[in-house]
Amino acid sequence: MSATATGVPDLLRRFAPAPYHAQVLIAGVDLEMHTNDVEIVAKMQRQPVTVKEAAPRKPIRATIIRDIEAPVGGNIAIIAATPLTTLLIGTGTVVVLDSELREILGFLAPSISAADFIDNLLPLLLKALSWPNAAQQTAEHR
Amino acid sequence: MHVHVDSRISTGREQPRFRGLRHLVTAIFGEENAFVFDLHRRRIVATVGNEVAADRRFWDHILLPITVGVLGPALGVVPVHAACLTFGNEGMLIAGESGAGKSTLSLALAQNGFGYISDDWSYLSMQDQRIVAHGLSVPVKLLPDAVHHFSALSQYQPALALNGELAYELPAHVLGATVRLSCKPRWFFFLERSGEPGFHVRPISSTEAQSYVERSVERLPPELDDIICARAEVIEELSQLSCWHFCYSGTPEIAVQGLRKFLAEQRPEVSA
Numbered sequence: 001m002s003a004t005a006t007g008v009p010d011l012l013r014r015f016a017p018a019p020y021h022a023q024v025l026i027a028g029v030d031l032e033m034h035t036n037d038v039e040i041v042a043k044m045q046r047q048p049v050t051v052k053e054a055a056p057r058k059p060i061r062a063t064i065i066r067d068i069e070a071p072v073g074g075n076i077a078i079i080a081a082t083p084l085t086t087l088l089i090g091t092g093t094v095v096v097l098d099s100e101l102r103e104i105l106g107f108l109a110p111s112i113s114a115a116d117f118i119d120n121l122l123p124l125l126l127k128a129l130s131w132p133n134a135a136q137q138t139a140e141h142r
Numbered sequence: 143m144h145v146h147v148d149s150r151i152s153t154g155r156e157q158p159r160f161r162g163l164r165h166l167v168t169a170i171f172g173e174e175n176a177f178v179f180d181l182h183r184r185r186i187v188a189t190v191g192n193e194v195a196a197d198r199r200f201w202d203h204i205l206l207p208i209t210v211g212v213l214g215p216a217l218g219v220v221p222v223h224a225a226c227l228t229f230g231n232e233g234m235l236i237a238g239e240s241g242a243g244k245s246t247l248s249l250a251l252a253q254n255g256f257g258y259i260s261d262d263w264s265y266l267s268m269q270d271q272r273i274v275a276h277g278l279s280v281p282v283k284l285l286p287d288a289v290h291h292f293s294a295l296s297q298y299q300p301a302l303a304l305n306g307e308l309a310y311e312l313p314a315h316v317l318g319a320t321v322r323l324s325c326k327p328r329w330f331f332f333l334e335r336s337g338e339p340g341f342h343v344r345p346i347s348s349t350e351a352q353s354y355v356e357r358s359v360e361r362l363p364p365e366l367d368d369i370i371c372a373r374a375e376v377i378e379e380l381s382q383l384s385c386w387h388f389c390y391s392g393t394p395e396i397a398v399q400g401l402r403k404f405l406a407e408q409r410p411e412v413s414a
Contacts, residue, residue, distance in 0.1 A: 008361050012162035015361065063163055071159075074173045081144045081187040084166075086178050091159045091170040096178060098166070105163035 016065045027123040030059040037066035039114035062104035072111035085128035097125050143186040151191030155200050164365050167212050181216040203280050215369045219265050220376040223358050226264040226275045228257035229405050233325030238333035245284050250394035252319035259322050266376055273379050276324045281311040329384045336389035341400025343388045352381035
């Protein structure tokens with residue numbers, strides 16, 4: 001059954017389109033971004049150019065949906081349990097890194113700017129790629 | 143399930159917010175109690191505060207149904223929006239849109255000798271090439287006007303349910319139901335309320351039944367193709383049950399009497 005062959009509403013927003021894309025190095029990680037927020041792509045394209053390593057790893061594919069209905073505000077928290085690292089800000093922003101499948105999937109509340117996401121939140125999440133034991137990091141980043 | 147209990151989390155279990163992409167689904171209750179469901183690895187990662195960690199009702203009546211609903215398809219279990227009851231040793235599923243009266247009818251049937259498994263969601267799996275329907279022993283949910291049909295409700299107060307509706311939520315056995323955990327369904331009914339007096343039944347084709355269920359199950363992304371295929375097999379098997387459309391108007395007793403008579407007429411075929 002295809003996603004469109006049913007009248008069931010997409011309550012989880014699993015099928016939200018992500019038509020804009022860009023690929024750049026962020027925090028030393030090759031990131032292929034797919035998003036519905038053109039501001040995120042524009043911000044990525046303004047990142048300083050970094051020379052890629054000779055044998056780069058498979059890029060991390062990110063799908064980030066700007067969730068205009070999401071509640072704003074809340075504390076920042078990270079839940080880490082290998083291979084998943086989840087960054088939360090209140091109930092409106094949730095971004096998960098799957099380090100095994102090299103994917104980032106998430107939703108951003110309207111209050112999170114593209115700059116804040118690219119400059120601060122994404123590097124924080126990408127740090128998890130180098131954590132030897134992610135489960136120990138949960139408390140430290142709260 | 144990997145659960146991290148963090149004493150610094152102070153929020154309780156408020157209305158959950160769900161989101162999902164590819165193989166991951168998140169549910170966040172009250173800002174900081176967060177669950178990540180990983181359909182690819184059949185795993186849950188969560189962080190909760192002390193209040194939620196100690197709240198048994200949350201785990202039994204809220205998180206368990208959510209977990210089976212979200213991860214079930216990855217485990218060979220298909221959640222179907224249908225009540226489930228037994229007549230003798232045989233099961234029946236009663237599907238219907240929200241508000242069609244599944245819960246009211248289920249309780250009325252249960253108070254009249256039918257075994258009760260669920261009033262709203264049933265969980266299907268395959269066993270020995272037959273469908274088995276399971277319930278989760280969660281409370282029966284009745285809207286405030288159900289007090290007109292079940293006077294016992296008058297001693298309780300309706301409260302806000304998980305979906306924000308005002309409702310009575312009570313264990314079915316408290317309301318006189320004999321609760322069973324599972325059954326092998328023979329009949330699949332599609333309930334509709336009708337303006338036409340009385341009780342009416344007509345057969346429907348397996349194609350119609352299959353189409354209804356496919357339209358009502360959650361959409362899954364193409365990355366979960368193996369799960370989608372396994373689910374489609376269960377739905378196809380479900381559509382091979384004896385499928386009927388039925389509608390009634392008036393009190394639930396009219397439906398109970400009509401359904402009982404209909405099933406009694408069907409039963410000789412069972413022993414044949």
